[in-house]
Amino acid sequence: MNWLRRASSEPLWKDEFSIHTADEKYVTRRQLTKFLVLTSLGMFVGNIWILIRSVFYRSPQYAEMEVALASEIPINGVKLFGYPTEKDRCIMVRTTDNQYVAYSQKCTHLSCAVYYSQENKRLECPCHEGFFSVEDGSVLQGPPPRPLPKIELENRAGVLVATGVREG
Amino acid sequence: MRDPAELPPQNRSLTAIVGAMSLIAVLLIVQVWLLSATLESFLKGNTRTAIPGVIFSGLIFILCLGLYLFVDRVDSDVRSVANKG
Known part of the structure; x- marks a missing residue:
């Protein structure tokens, strides 16, 4: 200058x-x-x-993967699985007889593993008390800045297949 | 209270410099917020906020640069007056 x-x-x-x-x-x-x-x-x-x-952003393509049998999870029950790779831990919840939802298990705050609270019917992060809606993964309370990434599921003749990940 | 015009040139310049620096600090806080908001939005998968983010961040940078040039000029003026004196 x-x-x-x-x-x-x-x-x-x-x-x-x-x-x-x-x-x-x-x-x-x-x-x-x-x-x-x-x-x-x-x-x-x-x-x-x-x-x-x-x-230059392109939506990533995810391979389909069978993650569970529909009958193996009780209502209000939980199953953990890895998607799209085994290291990407996810949590699936059977909320009603015919409804299954799955999310990435990593809290969007500081990546602690969230768990499903059957009492409160919500996903909770034990580290900083961040709570997520089990319906859509949105933040209900706490410091997480974003909803949990949702795993898209399809029920194919009793087999639950993960078909993609949708960022909140 | 003394009239600012009666103050010595160095003191008046110092006031101007401190004022400019304070303004830069405020602009930086806004720019930090803008960057974090744009990043959060991008991580959510929303790519539409990137262009307004760049435009406003660029404007803030230009303002900061202008204030820096102002500080630099005032500083040079004071130095030259002091050297002559």
Whole structure:
């Protein structure tokens, strides 16, 4: 930015590291201002990165996977499984006779494993008391910023098949 | 209370610099919120918020840059006056 400043005969080091005690506070403030503006630039770059990721975003394709037999889960019962890979732990709940719902077991706050509370009929995170609706995975209470990712299920002749993951 | 015009040039400049820095700090807080909100929205799978996020973040950055140039200019002026004196 030297072209925007008045020409000075002083060398740069003398300009940056003033020898006048009275000027020191100006140097410090100017350096802090420079740092703040660089921080602002960093956040702007972060927003650009999000834009680039958004432009090139493609919905991931998930393979179908049989995860359970419909008859093996009692009403208000739970089954844990891995989808789309074995490491991605998910929780399935049979809420009524014909209704099965499944969600990622990772809390959207800090990735603790959520469990199903049969008393309260909701999914609960034990770490920070984040509660999710068992109907749609939405946040009922607590610090989680997003709903739980929902696992799409199909009942094919008594076999529950996971067909995809829908982000909340 | 003293009239600001009666203050020595260095003190007046310092007030301007502190004011500009405070404004930059407020703008940075807004920009942090904007970045986190855009990121949350993107992680939710909503990609429509990215463009407004970039536009407003860019505007805030330009404002901060303008304030920095202002601080730099005021600082240079004070230095040159002090050096002449």
